[in-house]
Amino acid sequence: MAGASPIVLAEDLTRHYRVARKEETLLGTLRHFFRRQYHTIRAVEGVSFRIHPGEVVGFLGPNGAGKTTTLKMLTGLVHPTRGRALVAGHVPQRREKAFLKKITLVMGNKQQLIWDLPAMDSFRLNAAIYEIPEEAFRKRVGELSEMLGLERKLHQPVRKLSLGERMKAELLAALLHRPEVLFLDEPTLGLDVNAQVAVREFIQEYNRRYGATVLLTSHYMADITALCPRVLVIHQGRLLYDGALEGLLDRFAPYREVGLTLKHPLPREAFLPFGEVRELEGREVRLLVPRERLTERVAEILKRLPVEDLEVRDPPLEEVIARVFKSPMEAL
Numbered sequence: 001m002a003g004a005s006p007i008v009l010a011e012d013l014t015r016h017y018r019v020a021r022k023e024e025t026l027l028g029t030l031r032h033f034f035r036r037q038y039h040t041i042r043a044v045e046g047v048s049f050r051i052h053p054g055e056v057v058g059f060l061g062p063n064g065a066g067k068t069t070t071l072k073m074l075t076g077l078v079h080p081t082r083g084r085a086l087v088a089g090h091v092p093q094r095r096e097k098a099f100l101k102k103i104t105l106v107m108g109n110k111q112q113l114i115w116d117l118p119a120m121d122s123f124r125l126n127a128a129i130y131e132i133p134e135e136a137f138r139k140r141v142g143e144l145s146e147m148l149g150l151e152r153k154l155h156q157p158v159r160k161l162s163l164g165e166r167m168k169a170e171l172l173a174a175l176l177h178r179p180e181v182l183f184l185d186e187p188t189l190g191l192d193v194n195a196q197v198a199v200r201e202f203i204q205e206y207n208r209r210y211g212a213t214v215l216l217t218s219h220y221m222a223d224i225t226a227l228c229p230r231v232l233v234i235h236q237g238r239l240l241y242d243g244a245l246e247g248l249l250d251r252f253a254p255y256r257e258v259g260l261t262l263k264h265p266l267p268r269e270a271f272l273p274f275g276e277v278r279e280l281e282g283r284e285v286r287l288l289v290p291r292e293r294l295t296e297r298v299a300e301i302l303k304r305l306p307v308e309d310l311e312v313r314d315p316p317l318e319e320v321i322a323r324v325f326k327s328p329m330e331a332l
């Protein structure tokens, strides 16, 4: 895999926005009218990575980190200020027809289906735009709607669909031209848990069946853990981490969580020699133990405390990520 050529390449990808400074006072507003003051937002700064065909990669970052701007550069909607991108052999900002046929961008907060018409009508429109032959169109709609469990919803006006059904129909529309690279920006945004799981399973199955490459952002960690063996973490426009999901825990959570059920309750002080007490309620305790001391501490716990049950687990990913994003860039 490492030797194969990447299907998505970002090299020093950078995007700055020049925005007018907002004035608070009336005098400031007047002065601003005659002599505008600008400042630069470094939305994305020197980001480089490679994604190989068939990979599913999670793109993580807090609000405003630069994820959407990066996806927009990779799909050619926004031009880089510096650096370059190459996707499926194309320079995205040229927006060549051959390029557009190979990619798709789905944004959970934007809709391409026409509200008052049945989803099928919007699919037909896409088929015309992407020059999909009738037979292939029918076959793909059949296949995708079956995978999404959407067969009976295609002929109702889109406004009558539930949020989950609408998202599924959006995905169907976005995949009709059988793109090789899927850029999915919050595809499960606002969906209930069942719909989230369905969309997640669909993305997984689509990747498996067609070998498509997926770059996906989501605020739901469950999406990332279920789908993405590899993650990119972006913070204040800069790439902070590129690697395996477990590696992220090793790097940013240098501790593990030991859950204990005791035979009888003990005061907080009893646990201090073994780790940091995260939670203590009756006979249940949650301790944080440095990774490199885990074996020795667990042995001591078992020897010295009245343990009925012991479980070692990773701290929740949400907690780790939240901690990373709260730290200033220089501290990481």
Ligand SMILES: Nc1ncnc2c1ncn2[C@@H]1O[C@H](COP(=O)(O)OP(=O)(O)OP(=O)(O)O)[C@@H](O)[C@H]1O
Binding pocket: 017, 018, 019, 041, 042, 043, 044, 061, 062, 063, 064, 065, 066, 067, 068, 069, 070
């Ligand atoms: N058109 C624009 N003009 C000026 N600033 C912009 C523009 N688009 C984005 N920005 C700024 O660039 C930064 C990165 O925004 P971006 O939308 O890429 O973040 P994000 O990681 O996708 O965030 P979120 O998770 O909230 O969607 C933010 O500070 C944002 O305000």
